[in-house]
Amino acid sequence: MDKVMRLASEKGVVLFSKSSCCLCYVVKNLFQDQLGVTPTIYEIDQDPDGREMEKALMRLGCNAPVPAVFIGGKLVGSTNEVMSLHLGGGLIPLLKPYQALR
Template identity: 75%
Template sequence: MDKVTRVASENGIVIFSKSSCCLCYTVSFLFKELGFNPLVYDIDCDPEGREMEKAIMRLGCNVPVPAVFIGGKLLGSTNEIMSLHLSGALIPMLKPYQALN
């Protein structure tokens, strides 16, 4: 849990991902198309990946990846991010991190 919260709080926009996950790719592509450069953290390349998956789920994400954090706060997975984007609420949440890209 500590590693997940540390990585999420040390970076403005973080997507915990798996290198073979097409939904993870789609969510990270969305952020890049919107002009933001999130940290994409592939947990399948980390020896503590299994523990990180469990920690993400304990934090309230329905699926371990993609798990999107903005400003250290868990926003959710693909459905939550796409809903925020379609409603127009995602970009205002990202604006404070635009200068960090």
């Protein structure tokens, strides 16, 4: 859990992912291509501590361990929470400090 929290708080927008996860791809695409934010991405399936990281994400309250999105060191959630926040207009204000200048 310490590693997950440390990584999540080191950068503004952090995404824990698995390289073969289609929902992770969708969330990456939303942030990078649609919202102009480049999250720091940790592919937990390529990390030697990946299993422990997955368990830690579940203990933190993620319904599915990936994708897990943190903004400003705080857990936003997985795909459902991120998409609901975006559709409700709450995601862009959270991302404003991390958006690339266009």
